[in-house]
Amino acid sequence: MQKKLNLQKLKTFFKKNMYFIIMGVSVLAIGAMITVAVVASDKKAPTDSTPSDTIVLPPVDDTPVVDPVPDTPVVDTPEEPTPTPIVFISPVAQGSIIKDYTMDTLVYSSTLKQYQVHNGIDFAGEEGAVAVAVYAGTVESVTYDALNGTVIKINHGNGLVSEYSSLSDPTVSVGQVVAQGTTLGLLSTSATSEMNDGAHLHFSVSENGQIVSPHGYLADGNK
Numbered sequence: 447m448q449k450k451l452n453l454q455k456l457k458t459f460f461k462k463n464m465y466f467i468i469m470g471v472s473v474l475a476i477g478a479m480i481t482v483a484v485v486a487s488d489k490k491a492p493t494d495s496t497p498s499d500t501i502v503l504p505p506v507d508d509t510p511v512v513d514p515v516p517d518t519p520v521v522d523t524p525e526e527p528t529p530t531p532i533v534f535i536s537p538v539a540q541g542s543i544i545k546d547y548t549m550d551t552l553v554y555s556s557t558l559k560q561y562q563v564h565n566g567i568d569f570a571g572e573e574g575a576v577a578v579a580v581y582a583g584t585v586e587s588v589t590y591d592a593l594n595g596t597v598i599k600i601n602h603g604n605g606l607v608s609e610y611s612s613l614s615d616p617t618v619s620v621g622q623v624v625a626q627g628t629t630l631g632l633l634s635t636s637a638t639s640e641m642n643d644g645a646h647l648h649f650s651v652s653e654n655g656q657i658v659s660p661h662g663y664l665a666d667g668n669k
């Protein structure tokens with residue numbers, strides 16, 4: 447009797463809640479289908495990458511073609527060698543210019559008793575003053591002649607030569623590499639063509655054999 451009553455209640459329960467039961471079963475069924483689908487796709491995934499299934503496509507050059515922007519010209523700046531400007535020191539320390547360089551106007555030579563150009567600068571100094579190399583270079587020649595006295599030429603390269611005349615007691619020899627400021631000899635009256643000017647240095651500069659103004663190389667203080 448008790449059992450029958452329970453069965454009756456159960457039937458009544460199903461009849462009343464049939465809709466919810468169907469819904470619940472349906473939800474379970476859908477959930478099971480999704481689970482099966484997910485598991486199946488997980489199992490199937492590795493087979494997709496097997497070589498037989500893989501279609502090897504040629505590499506696609508998907509780099510966008512970028513046309514060079516025409517209004518930004520490529521500025522070609524070649525490295526121009528900037529030569530170090532050559533600046534001479536004074537060939538005579540504490541020296542004073544007693545006759546300047548002049549190739550445009552004639553100046554009177556008290557020794558030769560005539561007007562002539564002066565292709566260098568005459569520096570006079572104190573007793574025993576020395577002449578020094580105005581710039582680093584190599585001694586090209588050490589010569590003597592009566593008109594110019596002892597003459598030393600120093601080659602600075604690139605055709606630039608400095609010339610020191612009216613010297614005595616030269617202290618350098620041909621081929622010797624000298625630094626800027628190296629002592630070359632003593633100021634003297636050895637240049638008979640300028641002997642009336644007293645002990646001095648006649649200093650001249652040439653570029654490729656052509657006399658040029660030493661002022662183009664001497665520092666401003668010596669102009």
Ligand SMILES: [Zn+2]
Nearest residue numbers: 567568640648
């Ligand atoms: Zn002179």
